[in-house]
Amino acid sequence: MKKSDITREKLLSAATNSFCAQSYSNVSLRMIAKQAGVDVALVSRYFGGKRGLFEAMLEVAFDWPEMAAGGDPVAVAIAKYTKPDATDAHMSVIRMIIVNGADPEVGDLLRARLRTMLIDPMLDRMGGPAAAPNLAMFIAATLGAAMVRHTLRLPGMADVSAEEYGAQLRHMIDAALAYEGKQ
Amino acid sequence: MKKSDITREKLLSAATNSFCAQSYSNVSLRMIAKQAGVDVALVSRYFGGKRGLFEAMLEVAFDWPEMAAGGDPVAVAIAKYTKPDATDAHMSVIRMIIVNGADPEVGDLLRARLRTMLIDPMLDRMGGPAAAPNLAMFIAATLGAAMVRHTLRLPGMADVSAEEYGAQLRHMIDAALAYEGKQ
DNA sequence: GGGACTTGTCAACGGGTGTTGACAAATTGG
DNA sequence: CCAATTTGTCAACACCCGTTGACAAGTCCC
Numbered sequence: 490m491k492k493s494d495i496t497r498e499k500l501l502s503a504a505t506n507s508f509c510a511q512s513y514s515n516v517s518l519r520m521i522a523k524q525a526g527v528d529v530a531l532v533s534r535y536f537g538g539k540r541g542l543f544e545a546m547l548e549v550a551f552d553w554p555e556m557a558a559g560g561d562p563v564a565v566a567i568a569k570y571t572k573p574d575a576t577d578a579h580m581s582v583i584r585m586i587i588v589n590g591a592d593p594e595v596g597d598l599l600r601a602r603l604r605t606m607l608i609d610p611m612l613d614r615m616g617g618p619a620a621a622p623n624l625a626m627f628i629a630a631t632l633g634a635a636m637v638r639h640t641l642r643l644p645g646m647a648d649v650s651a652e653e654y655g656a657q658l659r660h661m662i663d664a665a666l667a668y669e670g671k672q
Numbered sequence: 673m674k675k676s677d678i679t680r681e682k683l684l685s686a687a688t689n690s691f692c693a694q695s696y697s698n699v700s701l702r703m704i705a706k707q708a709g710v711d712v713a714l715v716s717r718y719f720g721g722k723r724g725l726f727e728a729m730l731e732v733a734f735d736w737p738e739m740a741a742g743g744d745p746v747a748v749a750i751a752k753y754t755k756p757d758a759t760d761a762h763m764s765v766i767r768m769i770i771v772n773g774a775d776p777e778v779g780d781l782l783r784a785r786l787r788t789m790l791i792d793p794m795l796d797r798m799g800g801p802a803a804a805p806n807l808a809m810f811i812a813a814t815l816g817a818a819m820v821r822h823t824l825r826l827p828g829m830a831d832v833s834a835e836e837y838g839a840q841l842r843h844m845i846d847a848a849l850a851y852e853g854k855q
Numbered sequence: 856g857g858g859a860c861t862t863g864t865c866a867a868c869g870g871g872t873g874t875t876g877a878c879a880a881a882t883t884g885g
Numbered sequence: 886c887c888a889a890t891t892t893g894t895c896a897a898c899a900c901c902c903g904t905t906g907a908c909a910a911g912t913c914c915c
Contacts, residue, residue: 621828633816
């Protein structure tokens with residue numbers, strides 16, 4: 490393994506941490522570099538700039554090995570986010586989407602990668618475009634619940650055990666998957 | 673009406689527009705001032721700085737006259753966000769919460785005002801803390817759906833008529849209100 | 856071992872930010 | 886009508902940002 494790959498990896502790891510915690514604009518390359526123990530200039534050298542680093546980070550964040558393995562994507566996501574022992578690492582991608590989805594500078598990038606790397610493959614395995622509303626509602630429930638519990642910290646969802654939160658989330662997800670549009 | 677109040681109003685209105693569209697860090701006082709047709713320095717004069725302007729904007733954003741009128745808060749919110757003719761103005765508060773909720777500089781402010789001005793009064797009218805999970809899930813559904821439709825623009829929810837979106841949102845809200853915790 | 860290439864360091868740059876204070880213009884009140 | 890207060894204008898400030906280029910240190914291969 491080349492020396493530069495190690496540096497690249499350190500930067501990528503620090504970038505993942507930062508971009509999952511704060512929005513693109515709120516994260517500075519100098520913070521990332523400091524966290525990685527590396528000089529700022531190397532970001533431009535190895536990733537072509539801030540946007541390139543963000544894009545590289547998206548690539549690993551949306552690369553779900555469980556998906557490539559071929560399981561039911563919804564089951565995978567449910568297992569990821571409703572298990573009582575769901576770690577913060579599991580939550581990080583969700584948080585990253587919440588925090589960066591509306592950013593004008595990288596929003597398009599995020600949407601595009603999310604579509605091609607997660608949404609479209611999921612839809613394929615769920616039986617085609619007919620499942621789109623259910624998948625969308627499923628994601629809405631997951632994102633909304635994460636936002637209420639971890640970001641807004643509202644009573645009834647934030648001051649509750651992981652089991653109870655899992656039950657609430659499952660309830661919403663079941664509703665999302667049970668939805669049938671106007672026929 | 674004093675002249676300065678008009679200026680204050682112009683700044684407040686421009687700030688509302690901006691903070692509903694972009695996050696606190698992504699909005700600059702110079703943009704707001706330009707949109708308001710006013711000098712930048714007046715922000716510091718009349719609101720004490722950027723944070724003061726944001727706080728003043730929160731105060732009007734969370735001041736729902738329908739709530740003060742005494743109606744059922746959930747019914748009010750449902751009417752606001754699931755009617756087919758829900759305008760972007762109705763969506764603006766939702767979008768503002770999504771965009772600014774995770775900001776490290778104003779997140780605490782946002783959470784506090786949201787609690788005292790909307791959540792707590794709503795809970796009171798819903799019969800006390802027992803309704804907290806339902807209210808939290810209701811808000812999760814509303815925020816999540818808005819995020820999926822307007823920010824992430826996922827298929828199945830974004831490429832769909834307002835009526836269909838309203839039906840989907842109603843479905844999720846019904847599930848949220850029907851939830852009963854472990855007894 | 857010495858030349859070629861890779862990797863790291865550092866300082867500087869132009870640009871944008873929020874905030875401040877001095878000063879001009881306008882408005883108000885006696 | 887003039888003095889006092891309010892309101893607006895402008896330039897400057899210190900700070901942080903992402904990016905660049907020159908240069909030193911280290912590494913590898915012939």
